[in-house]
Amino acid sequence: MMKIALYSAILLVLFGGLMYLAADLPVGAPLQSDMDDYFIKNGQEQTGANNIVTSIVFDFRGFDTLGEATVLFTAVLGVGMMFRKMKEGEEYEND
């Protein structure tokens, strides 16, 4: 019982400290907005796409999206390796 009360008190203090620190963070108003303004102003004219998000994800940051697609491919390879069929006579290593 004492232990639970102690843990709860510690958690409450940590949460209060976090909230106190987070109250000072700037939200919704980035300090450096040159890049955002450039994308919003020139994205449509340079790529021809109306969706600014698509024009950033597939054009300005296209290389990043290629990496993302490769990550998905690798994840599928991993799942396929995990769920493969056991060969005859093969045994689990951890038995």
Place this chain on the structure above:
Amino acid sequence: MKMTKIVRTTADVFYPFCLVFGLYVVMHGHLTPGGGFQGGAVMATGAALLLVAHAYEDITGRLRKTAMKILEAIGLMMFLFAGLSGLLFERPFMGNWMAFTGKWFSHPVAHGPNPGDLNTAGLLPLLNIGVGIEVLGGLTIILLYMLSGIHAEKKP
């Protein structure tokens, strides 16, 4: 385990609508919110619906593992070659050489709202379609691997 007949019929009815809606999200990726990843996930949701409603053995005729593997590979290759095709036209890798040339996917677009002209944005629709195909194949094959334990009721 098989669901009841009502659930199975509903899943059969909803499956084509899931595919069509996913295709819409992929095709309009450069005009409206969404894109390749999101549309592919919507299409894979249709496969998940079919898998949960039916038994695994009844679904293998419609969703084949080999076909999904091939789809996934085709999607990634399409993305790669669309990116590499910029090199042929004196642009860098992933350079958008198709925009504003007046041929496919390349109507000029002014600053401001677009009334729905799909023929814009150059290379972006191709990349969107590639990623959509890849996500459809990849997520479906993950579902097929993980849910292949859902068997039909064993007959005594």
